[in-house]
Amino acid sequence: MVVTPADNKQAHELPKVMIKVRHLANRFGSHSVHENLDLDIYQGEIMGVVGGSGTGKSVLLRSIVGLLQPNEGQVEVFGQDFLTLSDREREPLQARMGVLFQKGALYSSLTLTENVALALIEQAGLARGQAQYLAKLKLALVGLPSSAANKYPSELSGGMIKRAALARALALDPDILFLDEPTAGLDPISAAAFDRLLLTLRDALNLTVFLVTHDLDTLYACCDRVAVLSQKRVLVVDKLPQVADFDDAWIQDYFHGPRGRAAQQTASLAAQAHTS
Numbered sequence: 001m002v003v004t005p006a007d008n009k010q011a012h013e014l015p016k017v018m019i020k021v022r023h024l025a026n027r028f029g030s031h032s033v034h035e036n037l038d039l040d041i042y043q044g045e046i047m048g049v050v051g052g053s054g055t056g057k058s059v060l061l062r063s064i065v066g067l068l069q070p071n072e073g074q075v076e077v078f079g080q081d082f083l084t085l086s087d088r089e090r091e092p093l094q095a096r097m098g099v100l101f102q103k104g105a106l107y108s109s110l111t112l113t114e115n116v117a118l119a120l121i122e123q124a125g126l127a128r129g130q131a132q133y134l135a136k137l138k139l140a141l142v143g144l145p146s147s148a149a150n151k152y153p154s155e156l157s158g159g160m161i162k163r164a165a166l167a168r169a170l171a172l173d174p175d176i177l178f179l180d181e182p183t184a185g186l187d188p189i190s191a192a193a194f195d196r197l198l199l200t201l202r203d204a205l206n207l208t209v210f211l212v213t214h215d216l217d218t219l220y221a222c223c224d225r226v227a228v229l230s231q232k233r234v235l236v237v238d239k240l241p242q243v244a245d246f247d248d249a250w251i252q253d254y255f256h257g258p259r260g261r262a263a264q265q266t267a268s269l270a271a272q273a274h275t276s
């Protein structure tokens, strides 16, 4: 059973913090992207990270997973001060984090099985045969038919490629999954199917999910809480209705513009259908 922050509160227990970011600053030359950014992510939650283009959502993701050294601040993951660890100390923790990058980036010259197996060979040191066997299980886990396993990315639809990239992110059985725009470029039906898959996997695998998205339907369908990046920091982090009520021009446009209203209506209809 997944223990959500809400369940934990009911049990009068504090939720376990999986990612703790404090006073983070990221600057590129004279361009300051983050200053004094704080964020906590709890075990088992899906945290949606939104914000205008260029507000630093991907930079935040890269700072947390250790691909970018911030200029200032602390990043604790699994209770460990990530930025002060040596590469050797950090590697086993990084193996517990799966990442699906914005551009999906599967190797075009490898089949789906080979793409997923590569992570198991390179990062877990598995023999090729074992890695390919496990890779096929991961592809099945994300709902790909066995006939897709030996295909190349160019032979597949966008939705199938996203699923394969997700299988690769899950290759090492991570505790935290980072997704950068996983539904970008998908048609609405494939995007909704991806959202359902994410919820199922979160529950089945007890994942904590850091989800960068512009997709309002995904926010309504999947996220336990939402963090809005603006003004170089997390302007607000809360459950979606509270965030949508926050007094800020970008937030009001985003959540209460035509697309925001449509996403909210879809979510209410889905909730009604679920309860009737």
Ligand SMILES: Nc1ncnc2c1ncn2[C@@H]1O[C@H](COP(=O)(O)OP(=O)(O)OP(=O)(O)O)[C@@H](O)[C@H]1O
Pocket (backbone or CB within 6 Å): 028, 033, 051, 052, 053, 054, 055, 056, 057, 058, 059, 060
């Ligand atoms: N390696 C880098 N060198 C210089 N500038 C960078 C680098 N990486 C990111 N930036 C800049 O940091 C800012 C934030 O980039 P980031 O990709 O995190 O934005 P984002 O919020 O994810 O945007 P989008 O929603 O458009 O994907 C941008 O202005 C970008 O140009």
